[in-house]
Amino acid sequence: MxxxxxxxxxxxxxxxxxxxxxxxxxxxxxxVPISHIxxxxxxxxxxxxxxxxxFVGGLVHYRGDVxxxxxxxxxxxxxxxxxxxxILVLESAGGCFGVLVDSVGEVLTASSADFxxxxxxxxxxxxxxxxxxxxxxxxxMIMLDPERLDPVRLGAGEAA
Amino acid sequence: xxxxxxxxxxxxxxxxxxxDIFRSVHTIKGTTGFLGFKRLEKLxxxxxxxxxxxxxxxxxxxxxxxxxxxxxxxxxxxxxKVIEAEGHExxxxxxxxxxxxxxxxLPALEGASKPIARAHAAKSKTVxxxxxxxxxxxxxxxxxxxxxxxxxxxxxxxPPPTVPGTDAQGGHIRTxxxxxxxxxxxxxxxxxxxxxxxxxxxxxxTRNQVLQATSSDPxxxxxxxxLDMVTADLRESVMKARMQPVSNVFSKxxxxxxxxxxxxxxxxxxxxxxxxxxxxxxxxxxxxDPLTHAVRNSLDHGIEPPHVREEAGKDPEGxxxxxxxxxxxxxxxxxxxDGAGIAVEKVRNKxxxxxxxxAQRAAVLSERELLQLIFxxxxxxxxxxxxxxGRGVGMDVVRTNVEKIGGKVExxxxxxxxxxxxxxxxxxxxxxxALIVRNGHQSFALPQGALSELVHVPADQAGGTIEWxxxxxxxRLRGKLLPLVFLDRLLTPSSGRMGLQEQDHFIAILDxxxxxxxxxxxxxxxxxxxxVKPLSSALKGIGLYSGATVxxxxxxxxxxxxxxxxxxxxxxxxxxxxxxxxxxxAAEEVTRGAEFLFVEMGGRKAAVALGDxxxxxQIPHRRIEYVGMRPVINFDGQLLPIDDACGVLAGVQDGxxxxxxxxxxxxxxxxxxxVVSHVLDVATGSDLVEAGTQLSTQGVTLLKDCVTDxxxxxxxxxxxxxEETRDQLDPMVEAMR
Numbered sequence: 001m002x003x004x005x006x007x008x009x010x011x012x013x014x015x016x017x018x019x020x021x022x023x024x025x026x027x028x029x030x031x032v033p034i035s036h037i038x039x040x041x042x043x044x045x046x047x048x049x050x051x052x053x054x055f056v057g058g059l060v061h062y063r064g065d066v067x068x069x070x071x072x073x074x075x076x077x078x079x080x081x082x083x084x085x086x087i088l089v090l091e092s093a094g095g096c097f098g099v100l101v102d103s104v105g106e107v108l109t110a111s112s113a114d115f116x117x118x119x120x121x122x123x124x125x126x127x128x129x130x131x132x133x134x135x136x137x138x139x140x141m142i143m144l145d146p147e148r149l150d151p152v153r154l155g156a157g158e159a160a
Numbered sequence: 161x162x163x164x165x166x167x168x169x170x171x172x173x174x175x176x177x178x179x180d181i182f183r184s185v186h187t188i189k190g191t192t193g194f195l196g197f198k199r200l201e202k203l204x205x206x207x208x209x210x211x212x213x214x215x216x217x218x219x220x221x222x223x224x225x226x227x228x229x230x231x232x233x234x235x236x237x238x239x240x241k242v243i244e245a246e247g248h249e250x251x252x253x254x255x256x257x258x259x260x261x262x263x264x265x266l267p268a269l270e271g272a273s274k275p276i277a278r279a280h281a282a283k284s285k286t287v288x289x290x291x292x293x294x295x296x297x298x299x300x301x302x303x304x305x306x307x308x309x310x311x312x313x314x315x316x317x318x319p320p321p322t323v324p325g326t327d328a329q330g331g332h333i334r335t336x337x338x339x340x341x342x343x344x345x346x347x348x349x350x351x352x353x354x355x356x357x358x359x360x361x362x363x364x365x366t367r368n369q370v371l372q373a374t375s376s377d378p379x380x381x382x383x384x385x386x387l388d389m390v391t392a393d394l395r396e397s398v399m400k401a402r403m404q405p406v407s408n409v410f411s412k413x414x415x416x417x418x419x420x421x422x423x424x425x426x427x428x429x430x431x432x433x434x435x436x437x438x439x440x441x442x443x444x445x446x447x448x449d450p451l452t453h454a455v456r457n458s459l460d461h462g463i464e465p466p467h468v469r470e471e472a473g474k475d476p477e478g479x480x481x482x483x484x485x486x487x488x489x490x491x492x493x494x495x496x497x498d499g500a501g502i503a504v505e506k507v508r509n510k511x512x513x514x515x516x517x518x519a520q521r522a523a524v525l526s527e528r529e530l531l532q533l534i535f536x537x538x539x540x541x542x543x544x545x546x547x548x549x550g551r552g553v554g555m556d557v558v559r560t561n562v563e564k565i566g567g568k569v570e571x572x573x574x575x576x577x578x579x580x581x582x583x584x585x586x587x588x589x590x591x592x593x594a595l596i597v598r599n600g601h602q603s604f605a606l607p608q609g610a611l612s613e614l615v616h617v618p619a620d621q622a623g624g625t626i627e628w629x630x631x632x633x634x635x636r637l638r639g640k641l642l643p644l645v646f647l648d649r650l651l652t653p654s655s656g657r658m659g660l661q662e663q664d665h666f667i668a669i670l671d672x673x674x675x676x677x678x679x680x681x682x683x684x685x686x687x688x689x690x691x692v693k694p695l696s697s698a699l700k701g702i703g704l705y706s707g708a709t710v711x712x713x714x715x716x717x718x719x720x721x722x723x724x725x726x727x728x729x730x731x732x733x734x735x736x737x738x739x740x741x742x743x744x745x746a747a748e749e750v751t752r753g754a755e756f757l758f759v760e761m762g763g764r765k766a767a768v769a770l771g772d773x774x775x776x777x778q779i780p781h782r783r784i785e786y787v788g789m790r791p792v793i794n795f796d797g798q799l800l801p802i803d804d805a806c807g808v809l810a811g812v813q814d815g816x817x818x819x820x821x822x823x824x825x826x827x828x829x830x831x832x833x834x835v836v837s838h839v840l841d842v843a844t845g846s847d848l849v850e851a852g853t854q855l856s857t858q859g860v861t862l863l864k865d866c867v868t869d870x871x872x873x874x875x876x877x878x879x880x881x882x883e884e885t886r887d888q889l890d891p892m893v894e895a896m897r
Contacts, residue, residue: 047716048602050651051702059695059708059716063362066708066716068696097696155698 016112020134022105022141023088025072029105029141031134032088036146038096040104041087055154057100062089068151069098072144075154076126092150099149110134110141166414169226175215181229182211188236200239203254206261207232213265223422228264230415232257350441353402360395361691365710367391402442406484406493407435409448413455413482420459427466427477428459434484439491443585446565447493450558454495454581455480457555462499462579472576474498490567491585498578502571504530511536531571535559558583563609594690594709596717597668598683599647603717605690605709606668606679610722614684615667626680635667635678638842642669644678645729647720650704672722677731679722692719704728756845756863756870759823759836762806767845767861767868768834772825776839781818784809784835793822793833800824802833803876809835827873834871845870 020031021040039062046058046069057071069087073080087098114135118127131145147153168177189204207229213219235257367387374380410432421428439447463469463478470476483494504527511517511533522530534555559569562583573579586592594605595614615635617625626644627634633644644667667678690709699705706721725731756767784791784802791802791809802822804810809820822833845861845868859870 047718049699049702049705049718050602051653051704052699053701056699059718061365061710061714061716063359065358066693066695066710068698095696151696151698155696155701 017109018112019107020110020141020143021088021107023072023086023101024103024105025076025101026078029136029139030072030101031108031110031141031143032090032099032146033143034107036090036092038089038091041089041098042104043084044087045084046087046098046100053155056151057098060087060098062096062098065096067096067098069100070149070151070154071100073100073102075129075149090146090149092147094150094152097149097151099144108136108141110136115143166226166418169223169418178211178215182208182215185211197239197243199254200236200243203232203235203239203257206258210261210265219265225264227422228261230419232261348401353398353441356398357402360391360398361710363391364395365714369714399440400438402440403438404441404444405435406437406439406444406491409444409451410435410482410484412448412452416452416455417459417480420456424459425465426459426463428463429477429479430482431479432482437484437486437491439585440587443565443587446561447567447583447585450561450569450583451482451493451495453555453558454583455482458495458497458499458579458581461502462497464500468500486587491587493583493585494580495583496578496580501575501577501579502531502534502573503575507531507533531573534571535569592690592692593687594719595668595687596685596711597647597666597679597681597720598685599651599681603685603711603715604647604681605688605711605717605719606670607706607719607722608687610670610672611668612671612676613669615669615678617665617667617680619663633680637669637678642676642678643729643731644680645725645731646680648680648682650725650729670722670726672726675723675726675731677726677729679720679725690717690719756843756861756868757823758840758843758863758868759834760838760840761834761836762808763837764806765840765863765866765868766836767863767870768823768825768873769870770842772827772873774824774826774831777822777824777833778819779822781809781820784820791835800831800833801876802835803871804835806835808837825873827876832873832876834876 019034021034021037023030023032041060041062044060046060048058049056052058055070055075057069057074060067060069067089071080081102085100085102086104087100088104089096089098115132116135117132118130122130129145129148131143133143134141168174168181171177185204185207189201189208192200192204210219210225210229214225219225235254367384370387371384374384413432414430417428417430420426458480463480464472464474466476469478479498481494481496483492483496485492485494507530508522508525511530512519512522516533516536517525525533535558536556558581562569562585565585567583567585570582570584571579572582593608595608595611596603597606598604615637625635627636627641633646634641635644636642664683666681666684668681669676669678688711690711692707693709694707695705703724704721705718706724707719709717709719711717755770757770757773759766759768779793784793786792787799791804793800793802821836821839823836823839824831824833843863845863859872860867861870862868
């Protein structure tokens with residue numbers, strides 16, 4: 001969260017531009033800073049893992065490694081979607097992991113002037129993964145916190 | 161240097177060796193002095209004094225002296241470790257060590273060594289520098305370059321020929337400065353090698369896809385072929401880069417054997433063979449402990465004290481042989497001693513005493529089965545616990561560690577003659593053979609190591625084959641009930657209980673740490689060599705999977721962990737049962753010779769020794785041809801004589817395509833076929849004894865409580881009769897093809 005915190009402070013003085021990859025999930029648009037994205041694997045079909053925690057969308061093969069994929073739909077309690085979906089490969093302290101989304105959109109350049117932190121009314125369940133939002137012209141782009149999506153962290157949270 | 165020292169004990173008068181050791185110590189002293197490590201320098205200095213006397217022939221190398229030197233080496237090492245970790249020498253006094261070394265010098269000390277040592281002080285560089293240009297010319301070697309004060313002054317008046325045969329010894333002690341070893345090698349981070357291995361794996365997969373995509377384009381074929389070849393070579397090279405010679409582990413042994421032999425008052429000669437055999441680095445690490453245990457065991461329990469050996473008419477000096485060799489895709493490590501062997505009776509008594517096995521059970525075990533008991537946890541035959549062994553963890557640890565890396569342990573012992581322990585280690589850890597099984601639409605990999613057999617349940621028998629006690633499914637495997645675990649139900653517990661669907665099923669009989677159970681899967685695919693990829697820790701909590709792998713077709717498959725499945729499904733085993741199980745499986749192994757194929761031939765039952773059965777063929781009746789009156793089968797130009805003593809063939813009248821079952825057996829060097837009506841089962845036969853004479857009978861066995869004839873393979877008429885006609889037949893066979 002800290003990286004977003006600094007932007008918030010920056011917003012009061014100078015505007016900082018950030019490149020953000022937009023992804024679609026149901027009706028909403030979410031954003032992930034491209035600095036955290038290693039690669040976008042399109043049209044992938046992750047291999048399901050029976051008995052895995054709810055949020056695990058499966059496994060994908062990525063450059064010789066087997067990555068755990070977090071299904072954003074399942075994490076947010078939405079109904080799973082059939083068919084091929086896109087995967088964002090993100091880098092975190094513990095290694096790489098994938099995030100399964102409906103589709104990946106364009107990369108936007110957003111100004112920190114348009115950034116707002118989470119509203120106080122946001123439910124606790126989602127607050128953990130959301131770092132705020134950018135106001136786009138006709139929609140909000142909800143920023144995801146890549147660090148918090150790490151399956152290792154999610155798994156630890158679930159166990160606790 | 162360690163090796164030199166132990167060697168020195170064997171050949172105390174070897175001047176070359178002494179010179180070698182002297183040089184190593186001297187190098188250490190010089191470089192540490194140069195770097196300002198005072199403590200190290202002092203220690204090395206006192207060692208050098210001692211060695212100087214030794215070199216000059218003023219002292220003779222005897223055991224206490226060598227012990228002293230070895231201890232010196234240990235202190236040097238421990239200081240080096242501190243330096244590595246903390247950047248300074250650490251505190252601590254070496255006065256005791258130094259005093260000890262000085263004490264050892266006393267007999268020959270006449271003050272002569274003082275100037276020698278002083279002259280040495282700053283000269284390490286020159287010696288180190290000369291390591292590279294080893295020549296056979298002693299004066300050149302000992303002469304310093306002109307810029308430095310003459311080293312030759314310290315050379316003993318009649319210098320022993322100091323030809324540096326293996327100067328690399330100094331390199332073992334990591335001074336960080338000894339760059340003298342050949343520059344053709346490079347230190348590489350293991351993690352980098354692992355990454356390379358991963359990337360190569362990836363390349364292999366990409367190659368597979370490229371090959372598939374371009375197979376129709378003739379222009380691309382050539383290119384992709386080349387890609388194919390280069391990839392294969394690259395993969396092999398990277399694998400090779402991870403290999404290290406077993407000498408890395410073996411080299412620790414002489415010192416250990418020496419110390420142990422002294423502590424235990426044994427005389428032992430250590431022989432090592434096949435040190436150049438290579439093994440994957442991670443595996444080499446993994447076998448270090450088991451091997452150490454094995455060697456300790458050999459010294460403590462195996463080789464007897466000298467006086468006992470003499471009484472037994474053996475050489476008072478025992479021999480311990482360490483051998484490494486490659487055998488196919490495995491490396492065999494052998495630890496053999498010529499000691500007392502394992503007293504089977506002692507094993508039996510101990511096992512009963514420790515409650516590992518019941519007395520009744522122990523009474524019926526054969527010698528070899530009893531030997532297997534030493535692998536049980538908590539077993540030790542040592543009368544008392546010493547600091548070397550006797551706590552009963554030894555052999556259990558050996559086996560667990562070796563099995564963890566997919567290896568096997570075999571033991572062979574003859575009382576009075578010695579014991580041989582054989583560790584069979586796979587060449588690489590990352591690649592394991594596995595059977596790919598299907599559950600629904602998903603593939604899973606099942607490690608072959610745990611798989612003992614496969615049973616096919618055809619769709620029409622699915623209902624009847626599996627029996628239930630309440631909700632526990634069971635399968636009758638050769639008369640014994642085996643708990644079953646359904647993979648689909650295990651993975652989707654919510655689906656609830658339902659009868660077996662009308663489709664083919666397969667039962668994989670697994671043996672996970674003594675827990676035997678059958679895993680029911682929907683289908684089998686090919687066995688494959690799989691590359692194990694670790695799973696994220698988020699998935700480790702599930703416990704059923706030991707990793708994931710990428711299959712040849714690019715799909716991902718989870719690797720099932722039989723041990724965890726057994727645990728999850730509640731397949732457990734009390735230790736008593738476990739012991740019985742271990743012994744039982746050993747018993748099966750031993751009595752395999754007495755297992756029979758139970759067949760029916762023309763209305764009567766007969767048995768064929770299972771060891772003789774090569775295969776069972778089902779062929780259409782018309783393939784049986786006749787040479788004279790003799791039925792034969794033509795297998796690709798090879799004639800197989802058929803025995804049809806019971807007239808099964810005559811009974812077949814339904815037409816040329818009616819299948820007949822032929823059991824192909826080995827009889828000495830020839831192969832013969834036996835026509836049978838049905839193959840019934842495989843069963844263990846028990847010997848029958850003749851009433852009165854108590855002689856064991858030939859030709860019959862007790863099979864499933866029925867006295868059954870054993871088919872006498874030797875009695876089947878020789879092919880010689882057929883052989884005569886073979887010359888005429890061969891052209892016919894040729895013509896037929």
